[in-house]
Amino acid sequence: MYSWRKIREKLFTCIVTVFSLLAIAPIIHLIIVVSINGGMAMLKAGLNFFTDLPPTPYSKEIGGIAPAIVGTAIVTAISLPITISLALFAAIMTSEFPRNPISLTIDAVARSLASIPTIAISMIVYVLVVVPMNRFSALAGAIALAIVAMPYAYTYISTALRSVPAVYREAALSVAMSRWGTVLRVLIPIAGKSIVVGILMTMARIMGETAALLFTVGRMRATVPFSPTEPVDAIPLLIFDYILSPYEIWHQVAWGATAFLLLAYVVIFLAVKLVVKEVRM
Amino acid sequence: MSLLPFSLSLLAILIISIIVIMQRSLEALQVFGYRLFISSTWNPEIGVYGLLAPLVGSIVTSLLAVFFALVFSLPLTITITEHLRGISKKIVTSIVELMGGIPTIVYAVWASQYLVPFLKTFIMEPLHRMFSFIPLFSCRPATGFSVLSAGFAIGISIIPYVTALMIEAYHSIPIAYKEACYGIGATRYETIRIMLSLSRPAILAALILGLARSLGETTIAVATVGNSMYLSACLFAPSYTVPALIASQFANAHLYAHAESVLYTSILVVMLISVMLSFYASTILIRWRSRIVV
Numbered sequence: 001m002y003s004w005r006k007i008r009e010k011l012f013t014c015i016v017t018v019f020s021l022l023a024i025a026p027i028i029h030l031i032i033v034v035s036i037n038g039g040m041a042m043l044k045a046g047l048n049f050f051t052d053l054p055p056t057p058y059s060k061e062i063g064g065i066a067p068a069i070v071g072t073a074i075v076t077a078i079s080l081p082i083t084i085s086l087a088l089f090a091a092i093m094t095s096e097f098p099r100n101p102i103s104l105t106i107d108a109v110a111r112s113l114a115s116i117p118t119i120a121i122s123m124i125v126y127v128l129v130v131v132p133m134n135r136f137s138a139l140a141g142a143i144a145l146a147i148v149a150m151p152y153a154y155t156y157i158s159t160a161l162r163s164v165p166a167v168y169r170e171a172a173l174s175v176a177m178s179r180w181g182t183v184l185r186v187l188i189p190i191a192g193k194s195i196v197v198g199i200l201m202t203m204a205r206i207m208g209e210t211a212a213l214l215f216t217v218g219r220m221r222a223t224v225p226f227s228p229t230e231p232v233d234a235i236p237l238l239i240f241d242y243i244l245s246p247y248e249i250w251h252q253v254a255w256g257a258t259a260f261l262l263l264a265y266v267v268i269f270l271a272v273k274l275v276v277k278e279v280r281m
Numbered sequence: 282m283s284l285l286p287f288s289l290s291l292l293a294i295l296i297i298s299i300i301v302i303m304q305r306s307l308e309a310l311q312v313f314g315y316r317l318f319i320s321s322t323w324n325p326e327i328g329v330y331g332l333l334a335p336l337v338g339s340i341v342t343s344l345l346a347v348f349f350a351l352v353f354s355l356p357l358t359i360t361i362t363e364h365l366r367g368i369s370k371k372i373v374t375s376i377v378e379l380m381g382g383i384p385t386i387v388y389a390v391w392a393s394q395y396l397v398p399f400l401k402t403f404i405m406e407p408l409h410r411m412f413s414f415i416p417l418f419s420c421r422p423a424t425g426f427s428v429l430s431a432g433f434a435i436g437i438s439i440i441p442y443v444t445a446l447m448i449e450a451y452h453s454i455p456i457a458y459k460e461a462c463y464g465i466g467a468t469r470y471e472t473i474r475i476m477l478s479l480s481r482p483a484i485l486a487a488l489i490l491g492l493a494r495s496l497g498e499t500t501i502a503v504a505t506v507g508n509s510m511y512l513s514a515c516l517f518a519p520s521y522t523v524p525a526l527i528a529s530q531f532a533n534a535h536l537y538a539h540a541e542s543v544l545y546t547s548i549l550v551v552m553l554i555s556v557m558l559s560f561y562a563s564t565i566l567i568r569w570r571s572r573i574v575v
Contacts, residue, residue: 005468012470013364019356023444024373026437027380030391086290102289108560109291115559116298117497119524120548123531124301147294154291201382208384211499214528236386240500243390251394258390262383269379 038259041252049256054221057247065257067224071232076206078142084199087153092183095161114151118211121147126215136218136231144212149202156198160191197272204268210236235261306549309542323510325537332547334512338520339496345432346495347488350443358447359473381441385500392434393504401425405517420515426507429516434505435495443491450483454573482569489562493555499524523547
């Protein structure tokens with residue numbers, strides 16, 4: 001009744017399913033653990049978690065991560081516009097003149113830029129920005145993040161622009177619109193939602209990047225900074241330092257900050273899902 | 282062509298980056314030469330540097346990571362493309378996408394606090410007890426922070442990336458092959474085997490890209506690899522990877538002669554390897570695409 005082929009078929013399906021479940025088990029465990037540990041830390045600290053300074057290693061109170069939140073906000077606010085505008089121009093160029101040698105070069109460059117380790121970019125910006133300015137600064141961090149995120153933003157935006165059917169471009173050109181007009185008034189509005197998705201994903205990437213900030217932003221945890229030329233802190237950097245420290249109280253702060261970062265990422269992810277859904281309809 | 286200057290910014294960044302790293306590592310290469318790559322002594326006080334341990338550590342860790350990623354990504358790819366339909370497919374795909382974007386620092390926190398103790402108790406200690414005569418498992422897992430932990434943790438973090446590449450490759454195989462298989466009465470297992478053998482170059486390319494990515498992984502490596510200058514054949518011993526070495530040494534490197542330059546040399550090597558790997562992978566992909574599409 002049951003031939004070897006049928007048994008093998010069932011066996012194969014079983015093994016594949018088990019391994020797939022094992023593959024997504026870590027992420028589910030991760031989300032649960034981060035929510036519990038981070039949630040407890042945040043509950044213990046209360047709303048002060050968003051307004052206070054980090055604790056000293058031997059203090060009883062958890063304190064807060066205000067400098068890191070403000071720092072991440074400043075750094076993201078500087079680097080996101082730079083990244084998006086440069087990536088948008090490059091993407092328009094390569095999607096308008098796809099066979100031009102310059103466009104082919106840019107494509108290849110974007111790929112190899114994405115494969116440079118982010119810690120190398122941190123070291124490069126250290127030489128180019130931190131050493132000449134003679135101090136760490138939010139600006140240096142923003143430049144490093146822009147370099148890290150640029151290839152991603154470029155890939156998202158150029159995929160979005162290239163997915164617009166050619167008929168729209170032909171229609172626009174046939175009513176004598178200029179090339180620029182076509183791009184600005186036809187292509188970008190049509191690809192708009194996908195470009196928004198790309199911008200959101202780039203933002204998530206910028207917010208969560210750690211290694212690029214190691215030698216660029218400094219670690220200003222004593223006050224809440226507001227100037228782009230001053231050293232600042234960032235949420236991922238704070239987590240990195242505190243989770244590797246031996247102090248229990250810093251571990252708690254790190255868990256709280258991790259939960260906050262994960263929550264921010266999940267919110268962006270859900271927003272992306274909503275936008276994508278609208279595109280389909 | 283008014284867009285030219287903006288579009289060339291990417292190219293300019295790449296060239297400047299390479300020049301800076303090369304120029305900074307020149308000093309160490311002139312002073313130490315090839316001796317940098319054959320010793321693993323690290324003593325800035327007396328000016329002796331060796332990069333062998335972190336380089337070997339980086340390569341072993343990344344190979345392990347790619348191996349674990351393959352073990353889990355391939356079944357995941359098959360499940361998503363062949364076994365799931367409708368809403369369940371959407372959910373699993375969304376989970377994989379969600380995994381892909383989670384900041385690596387979150388993985389690092391989770392891995393250092395939960396994964397490493399878990400691996401120590403349930404994988405390393407049993408393996409050490411039973412197979413301690415094999416050099417790979419010969420040392421006692423002291424803290425759990427080791428090459429194996431780092432490989433596993435980085436492997437988990439690149440699963441979504443490798444899976445996404447594999448799914449893309451799988452979808453780009455013309456449907457005619459699959460129809461032909463079912464048409465001659467092949468079972469689903471046999472069909473999948475044929476589809477996988479057709480996409481073997483693309484799977485290889487996905488793994489090479491995963492390797493390039495795990496070579497540069499910093500935060501997870503620092504949190505799990507144990508950070509010690511120690512060259513050993515054992516997978517349970519703590520070690521270093523190049524990014525982990527830089528993350529822990531660069532801040533104080535300016536205090537010692539040549540230390541900064543040595544660190545730039547180490548990242549130069551990793552950078553060259555990963556750029557070459559990703560170029561090689563994209564060459565494989567382009568050649569495969571032009572052959573597979575009929």
